[in-house]
Amino acid sequence: MLAVAIDRETIRKFDVAGPRYTSYPTAPVWSDEVHERVYIERLKVFGQSEKVLSLYIHIPFCRTLCAYCGCNVIVRKQDDKYADEYLSCLFKEMDLVAQYIGRKKTIRQLHWGGGTPTYLSEKQIERLFQKTAEVFNVDLKGEIAIEIDPRTATKEKIDRLRALGFNRLSMGIQDLDPNVQKAVNREQPYEMIGDLYAYCRQAGFRSINFDLIYGLPFQTTESFSRTVSRVIGLKPDRIALYSFALVPWLKKHQKKIDEATLPPSDVKLDIFLQARSQLLDAGYQAIAMDHFALEGDELAKAFREGGLYRNFMGYTVKPADEYIGLGLTSISFLEDIYAHNHKALPEYYRLLRAGMLPVERGKILSMDDRIRQWTIGALMCRFRIDKNEFKKKFETSFDGYFTEEQAHIGRCVKDGLMKVDGETVEATELGKIFIRNICMGFDRYLRKQDAPGRFSRTV
Ligand SMILES: C[S@@+](CC[C@H](N)C(=O)[O-])C[C@H]1O[C@@H](n2cnc3c(N)ncnc32)[C@H](O)[C@@H]1O
Ligand code: SF4
Numbered sequence: 307m308l309a310v311a312i313d314r315e316t317i318r319k320f321d322v323a324g325p326r327y328t329s330y331p332t333a334p335v336w337s338d339e340v341h342e343r344v345y346i347e348r349l350k351v352f353g354q355s356e357k358v359l360s361l362y363i364h365i366p367f368c369r370t371l372c373a374y375c376g377c378n379v380i381v382r383k384q385d386d387k388y389a390d391e392y393l394s395c396l397f398k399e400m401d402l403v404a405q406y407i408g409r410k411k412t413i414r415q416l417h418w419g420g421g422t423p424t425y426l427s428e429k430q431i432e433r434l435f436q437k438t439a440e441v442f443n444v445d446l447k448g449e450i451a452i453e454i455d456p457r458t459a460t461k462e463k464i465d466r467l468r469a470l471g472f473n474r475l476s477m478g479i480q481d482l483d484p485n486v487q488k489a490v491n492r493e494q495p496y497e498m499i500g501d502l503y504a505y506c507r508q509a510g511f512r513s514i515n516f517d518l519i520y521g522l523p524f525q526t527t528e529s530f531s532r533t534v535s536r537v538i539g540l541k542p543d544r545i546a547l548y549s550f551a552l553v554p555w556l557k558k559h560q561k562k563i564d565e566a567t568l569p570p571s572d573v574k575l576d577i578f579l580q581a582r583s584q585l586l587d588a589g590y591q592a593i594a595m596d597h598f599a600l601e602g603d604e605l606a607k608a609f610r611e612g613g614l615y616r617n618f619m620g621y622t623v624k625p626a627d628e629y630i631g632l633g634l635t636s637i638s639f640l641e642d643i644y645a646h647n648h649k650a651l652p653e654y655y656r657l658l659r660a661g662m663l664p665v666e667r668g669k670i671l672s673m674d675d676r677i678r679q680w681t682i683g684a685l686m687c688r689f690r691i692d693k694n695e696f697k698k699k700f701e702t703s704f705d706g707y708f709t710e711e712q713a714h715i716g717r718c719v720k721d722g723l724m725k726v727d728g729e730t731v732e733a734t735e736l737g738k739i740f741i742r743n744i745c746m747g748f749d750r751y752l753r754k755q756d757a758p759g760r761f762s763r764t765v
Pocket of ligand 1 (some may be wrong): 421422440453454456479551552
């Protein structure tokens with residue numbers, strides 16, 4: 307049985323293009339107001355504080371390209387020379403960042419993402435970890451996580467990662483149906499995944515996450531329901547159930563996907579709702595927008611207790627004070643700025659070889675940005691806003707500040723997306739599914755004539 311009944315008319319109404327709010331303000335409104343000098347100033351201020359750090363490291367390489375991929379990737383056949391060249395510049399970036407910070411900071415959360423971090427050889431994995439541990443204090447009791455691709459994660463690499471101190475991993479599964487896998491150029495049999503998963507469990511990782519995507523070519527409610535059943539059978543601690551983001555104007559290779567093979571939006575939503583109810587029935591708790599965790603998992607507990615946070619690494623229980631991203635296309639959030647690294651590899655290499663930090667653009671947040679950032683964050687992580695908490699934090703009343711937004715809140719209440727109860731504004735069960743639509747009403751930049759670029763659809 308589905309948890310929420312949704313008809314086609316509702317889907318049509320709410321299926322609009324909208325941001326996923328991994329940041330606010332969203333990346334399309336960033337500009338060159340943030341450049342190397344601005345970033346260096348913030349690194350220095352951070353260095354003078356006692357604040358701790360979340361560090362993200364981006365490894366952009368993949369051996370082959372998955373047709374649906376929306377990540378920042380560079381396709382290279384397996385050859386150590388590509389990653390060796392990349393690591394040499396990444397180490398320069400790490401040294402520069404550490405030099406401007408001016409002291410050895412503690413990393414509470416370390417995350418390697420991509421692309422494919424397991425594109426690195428065992429030796430390269432070891433070198434990168436050791437370099438990080440030389441430059442920073444890596445808190446081995448913190449979250450040390452890596453995204454792995456089952457096709458490139460050998461058992462030897464898993465052993466090496468565990469021995470170094472990695473305690474969490476996230477596996478790209480997407481879909482287990484052979485027809486879907488073939489259509490998206492990502493063939494990885496269930497047996498191989500099951501075998502690797504058992505090995506990782508035995509190796510003692512504290513938490514294992516699976517990434518799934520709904521809305522891919524040739525998916526049907528039945529086929530994806532089989533995928534979800536098999537995933538449930540393996541019992542990963544967490545599952546990210548992503549909506550396929552089709553953005554061919556940003557990711558040219560997605561143009562190769564024949565749209566006639568994609569499930570229409572009502573079927574896509576059915577696939578999601580079916581998967582969601584299977585996961586809930588199996589004891590997973592729905593966490594914020596698109597994550598699920600076993601009831602005993604610390605993420606589920608934090609969500610129940612209102613202690614969940616979101617950054618570019620996803621949802622987290624233990625937010626560090628500041629967030630630094632290293633590598634091609636990485637994003638940092640320091641003090642009051644977002645800083646975004648260059649996307650083109652030659653430029654990234656050129657700047658670092660010249661001794662410069664490869665910052666391309668970003669955003670300096672105004673007070674209004676920070677207030678809306680907090681509000682959208684509360685909706686994405688907790689599905690609710692406590693007006694008293696808002697007042698305490700910003701010394702102004704929620705209703706007084708958001709006068710223009712009252713009409714949006716009223717519409718959301720009328721549409722059954724939100725309810726207002728005394729001092730709290732809360733998403734309903736329906737509103738939780740369309741949380742991006744609710745957040746969009748608080749996004750000041752979407753209202754402007756020159757509203758930022760195009761986004762994927764909310765369904
Ligand atoms: C960097 S990848 C994970 C690591 C590794 N590259 C892999 O694919 O196994 C991060 C995740 O983003 C998700 N993803 C990639 N492209 C997407 C898209 N267009 N829409 C929704 N999710 C997407 C996938 O679930 C993928 O596992
Ligand atoms: S989904 Fe993962 S493996 Fe596939 S192209 Fe994207 S980053 Fe690479």
